[in-house]
Amino acid sequence: MTDKQLQLKSLELRKKTLQYIKQAGAGHTGGSLSCLDILHVLYRDVLRVGPENFHDPDRDRYIQSKGHSVEALYVVLADNGFFPFSELDTLCRYQSHFIGHPTRKVPGIEQNTGALGHGLPLSVGTALAGKMDQKPYRVFTLLGDGELLEGSNWEAAMAAAHYQLDNLTAILDYNKLQITGPVEEVLHSGPLPEKWKAFGWEVREVDGHDIGALRKALHSVPFVKGKPSFLIAHTLKGKGVSFMENTLKWHHGVPSDEEYLLAIKELEDQQKALLV
Amino acid sequence: MKTTERLHIRPGAANLEKFSATLQELASHDRQVVVVCSDSRGSGKLVPFGKQFPEQLVEVGIAEQNLVGIAAGLASCGKNVFAVSPACFLTARSFEQIKNDVAYSDNPVNLIGISAGVSYGALGSTHHSLHDFAALRAVNNLTIVAPADNYETEMAIRQAADLASPVYLRFGKKAMPFLSDTPDFRLGKGRTIRAGTDAVILATGETVYPSLLAAIRLEQQYQWQVGVISMHTIKPLDEDLLEEVGKKYPAVLTVEEHSIYGGLGEACAAFFMQRGHTPRFKIMGIPDEYTVTGSQKEIFEHYGISESGIAGALVHLLH
Ligand SMILES: Cc1ncc(C[n+]2csc(CCOP(=O)(O)OP(=O)(O)O)c2C)c(N)n1
Numbered sequence: 001m002t003d004k005q006l007q008l009k010s011l012e013l014r015k016k017t018l019q020y021i022k023q024a025g026a027g028h029t030g031g032s033l034s035c036l037d038i039l040h041v042l043y044r045d046v047l048r049v050g051p052e053n054f055h056d057p058d059r060d061r062y063i064q065s066k067g068h069s070v071e072a073l074y075v076v077l078a079d080n081g082f083f084p085f086s087e088l089d090t091l092c093r094y095q096s097h098f099i100g101h102p103t104r105k106v107p108g109i110e111q112n113t114g115a116l117g118h119g120l121p122l123s124v125g126t127a128l129a130g131k132m133d134q135k136p137y138r139v140f141t142l143l144g145d146g147e148l149l150e151g152s153n154w155e156a157a158m159a160a161a162h163y164q165l166d167n168l169t170a171i172l173d174y175n176k177l178q179i180t181g182p183v184e185e186v187l188h189s190g191p192l193p194e195k196w197k198a199f200g201w202e203v204r205e206v207d208g209h210d211i212g213a214l215r216k217a218l219h220s221v222p223f224v225k226g227k228p229s230f231l232i233a234h235t236l237k238g239k240g241v242s243f244m245e246n247t248l249k250w251h252h253g254v255p256s257d258e259e260y261l262l263a264i265k266e267l268e269d270q271q272k273a274l275l276v
Numbered sequence: 277m278k279t280t281e282r283l284h285i286r287p288g289a290a291n292l293e294k295f296s297a298t299l300q301e302l303a304s305h306d307r308q309v310v311v312v313c314s315d316s317r318g319s320g321k322l323v324p325f326g327k328q329f330p331e332q333l334v335e336v337g338i339a340e341q342n343l344v345g346i347a348a349g350l351a352s353c354g355k356n357v358f359a360v361s362p363a364c365f366l367t368a369r370s371f372e373q374i375k376n377d378v379a380y381s382d383n384p385v386n387l388i389g390i391s392a393g394v395s396y397g398a399l400g401s402t403h404h405s406l407h408d409f410a411a412l413r414a415v416n417n418l419t420i421v422a423p424a425d426n427y428e429t430e431m432a433i434r435q436a437a438d439l440a441s442p443v444y445l446r447f448g449k450k451a452m453p454f455l456s457d458t459p460d461f462r463l464g465k466g467r468t469i470r471a472g473t474d475a476v477i478l479a480t481g482e483t484v485y486p487s488l489l490a491a492i493r494l495e496q497q498y499q500w501q502v503g504v505i506s507m508h509t510i511k512p513l514d515e516d517l518l519e520e521v522g523k524k525y526p527a528v529l530t531v532e533e534h535s536i537y538g539g540l541g542e543a544c545a546a547f548f549m550q551r552g553h554t555p556r557f558k559i560m561g562i563p564d565e566y567t568v569t570g571s572q573k574e575i576f577e578h579y580g581i582s583e584s585g586i587a588g589a590l591v592h593l594l595h
Contacts, residue, residue, distance in 0.1 A: 026398065092398035094570035094578075100399040114402030115365060116338055146315060149337035178338065179315050186315060187337030217460070 001044060003212045004274065009079070010040050010211065011271045014240045015264055016075045016085065018165075020048075022260050024091040026100060030237040030250040034175040035142055037209050038233055039076040042140060046218045051081045054108060060137050061126050063111050066144035066173060067101040074106070076096060082108035115148025119143065120170060124156045127168040127228075139168045146178025149187055154199065157228075161200025166222035169229040173208065175237040177258035180252050184262020186246070193232060201230040208233030241266055282521030286454040288426040291447035291482075292390055296321035298433045299358060305327050309437070309544035310334060310355045314343040320360040320390050340365045344373035348383040356386075356437055362396070363389025363405035363446045371411060378442045379417040386436045389446035392422070393481065393533030394562070397571040405446065406562050409510050410538025412444050419443045419463060419511040422481035422532075425452045428508050439463065448482050448533075450572065455484055455506065466514040472503025475527035475556075475590055480507045480540050483531040483560075483581055490586035502590060510540050513547060527593050529558050530588060533576075536561040556593050560586065 014036055021027030042062060043049075049059040064073055071091070076220075078085045083106070090096035097105035101114030111122050121143040130137050143153065160168055173191070180186050193203045202223035206213050214233070223229045237251070238244030241263040244253070255263055288294075303309040303325065315338045317323055317355035326333045334350070336342050340361050359366070366389050367374065378385045389405060412420050421436070421443060423429040429447055436443040443463075456469045469484065470491055481485040484506045493503035495556035504523065505517070521528065528548070530541035541559030548555065560581060568578045576582055580589060 024398075066410060094568075094574045096569055099569045101402055103400060112400075112402065114400060115369065117369075146338050149315075149339045151341060179319075180313075180317050180335065184338075186335055187339075189337070 003215070006040065006044060006211045008271060008274055010037050011038060011240065011267050011274070013075050014081060015267050017071050018255065018260060018263055020075065020088045020091050021071055022255055025087065025254055026092050026252070027071045027254060028068040028252050030177070030244060030247070031066060031069040031144065031173070031175070031253065033241065033244065034208070034235040034237045035066070035069050035173045036076070036239070037211060038142065038171055038173065038214060039072055041211060041214045041218060043080045045078050045215050047140065048137070051107065054082070058137050061110050061118045061123070061139045063123050063126070063139070063141045064102055064113055065141050066116065066147050067113030067173040070100060070102050073102060073109070077106070077108040080108070104138055105181045108184050116144065116147040117152040120156040122180040123170070124160045124163070124165060125167055127160070128163055130167050131163065131165065137167070140171065142171050142173055144178070145172060145174050145176060145183045145189070146186070147182065148172070148189055148192070157196065157199040160228040164226045165228045166224070166226055169218070169221045169231060171231045171233055173235050174232050175235040177237045177246065177248060177251070179248070181248065196230040200227065202227045203230045205232040205234065208235035209239055235241065240270065277531070280399055288452050288454050290449045290451050291423060291426060291429040292321055292449045294426040294429040295388065295433055295447065296325060298430045300325050300328060302434070302437055303332055306356065307332065308352055308354060308356045310357050312336060312343055312347045312350070312357060312359045314338055314340050314355065314361045316361045316390065319362065320388070322360065341368040341373050343375050344370040344385070344387070347385045348373065348377035348381065351385045352381070353385040358386045358388050360388040361391060362403065363392035363408055364396070364403050367405055367408040367411060367444070374412070374418070375415050376442070379415045382417060382441065383439055384442050387442070387444040389444065391449050392446035393448060394567065394572050394575045395448040395450065397575065398569060400569065401567055404567060406446070406535045408446060409532070409534050409540065413511050413538060413543065417441060418511065421445045421508055422510060423447055423508050424481060424484035424506045425455045425456055427459070428461055428467070428506065432463065432508065435463045446481070448572070450482060452482060452485060455488055456530040464509045464512050464514060466506065466517040467506040468503065469506055470502070470504040472501040472525070474500040474502060475529065475594060476505060476525045477519055477529045477531060477586065477590070478507050478521070478540065478544055478556035479506050479531040480510060481533050483533050484581050486576070486581060487531050487586055488581035490590065493583060493587045494590060500594070507540055510543065513543055515547065518544060518547050519551065522548050522551055522555065525555055527590070529560060529586070529590055529593060531579070531581060533561045534561050558589060558593050560589055
């Protein structure tokens with residue numbers, strides 16, 4: 001797929017993300033829209049995993065640590081054929097496997113996440129097993145910037161560097177917001193590149209909505225042999241819908257009928273603009 | 277006419293709302309009252325508190341272990357600390373901080389578990405706290421409370437604030453009606469919501485309300501007199517009251533928004549057994565399985581924690 005085709009598809013998947021959140025009447029809208037391009041590029045272009053080899057021990061692993069952005073993950077997994085989109089009609093309904101956080105009952109999902117600060121330690125263990133067994137697979141995880149306030153991330157960061165896990169890539173969805181406010185106001189946590197470097201990781205930064213740049217960055221892992229890779233993806237919470245972008249209430253806001261139509265229209269306009 | 281209207285059961289707000297209003301009131305005449313949050317201010321309805329008393333709110337970010345450690349340090353210096361976080365994270369993530377820094381070191385923190393039990397519904401098991409009574413009952417020096425209605429919530433918060441030892445208090449975010457007009461709340465003392473003779477329901481937290489409705493239904497259907505007691509304090513158990521219950525009632529049903537393991541039900545069972553009481557006995561709660569997915573209401577109904585489910589369980593127990 002060309003960058004442009006992926007871009008167009010990203011817009012389509014944004015629409016679907018909003019559609020299912022709207023239908024379910026619940027969801028983490030802002031964070032899903034901010035990580036959608038990353039997930040889309042990962043599954044379409046980077047990860048050596050699909051429905052056909054999901055049970056292959058040599059498959060690449062993706063573990064979503066910021067589990068609350070599950071709607072983007074569901075939509076991307078459906079787009080990659082793990083299950084039909086129609087299953088998402090049951091999102092958050094009684095007895096559905098499609099709940100508000102990832103679970104392994106859903107095809108394509110590796111780990112049950114949702115409590116923040118678990119994905120990186122899980123990924124370190126998964127990568128370490130790969131090293132022990134000389135497996136070719138790689139491990140990717142997605143972290144939130146608010147999530148980085150959990151101490152478990154930093155314990156795992158040290159372990160990953162200590163064990164020289166160059167088969168591990170952590171991607172930061174760096175949208176600068178959490179629930180209460182901007183991360184830097186809630187609790188100063190920077191400077192992140194310097195901190196991750198000091199913890200023994202090789203760090204790169206990328207525009208998390210630039211499909212071409214994301215592809216390039218994710219294809220160049222490990223950034224350095226013998227070190228885990230940390231990719232800081234600069235993103236916008238609520239990306240793609242003007243009134244949702246960078247706005248706190250959309251952390252788990254659900255659009256009204258009117259807002260929904262407006263949002264879809266904006267995304268369609270962006271699709272049209274790309275096509276001319 | 278709905279049962280609630282017939283009974284003149286007064287509607288109330290969510291216990292969560294009552295909690296934050298009470299805390300704001302306490303802080304207005306006590307500068308030692310300090311709230312500690314972990315990106316949980318909005319879910320704790322504490323944004324107005326933060327605006328009114330910015331000096332009395334400490335934000336630690338998404339870091340629940342740090343939340344409890346810092347709260348314990350603050351309490352050790354005389355602060356009247358309320359550490360507020362979703363019950364699931366507060367009691368699982370920070371369990372060791374609760375055990376060592378709060379309970380063992382005897383730092384009188386008020387640990388406030390919001391959106392407890394299955395209040396978070398379809399967010400799933402990472403966000404449910406069905407283990408908290410069980411885990412915390414095994415920790416010495418901790419009072420464990422699950423208030424049923426707004427009145428119990430307000431009184432529990434006020435009495436916890438005055439208590440010189442650590443407390444864990446948990447509640448949900450659904451609006452709860454007032455269950456009794458008798459102002460008789462005391463930490464550690466069960467509250468009789470309805471007297472009975474044929475059987476009694478010992479319930480806690482948000483399950484007291486459906487228990488009351490079930491008791492009323494059984495009176496209407498079978499003329500049974502079923503007592504209902506709000507066992508808001510899970511620990512220490514009100515042994516005097518349970519002794520009376522053991523002597524008086526031929527059948528006891530316990531109901532809780534918790535695993536059937538290690539909570540109110542097993543605490544009562546152990547008490548009755550060791551005192552030689554042998555009523556017919558059943559524990560209702562969430563069974564030991566992957567919890568069904570759905571809203572809190574759907575999960576309750578699935579496991580029979582509803583007017584009809586509880587009434588049905590009692591019919592079964594009494595036949
Ligand atoms: C251990 C834990 N504590 C608290 C929460 C509640 N919570 C869900 S999302 C969130 C904010 C996350 O912020 P960030 O990581 O920046 O995610 P994003 O802004 O990208 O959605 C919080 C506090 C949680 N899921 N897990």
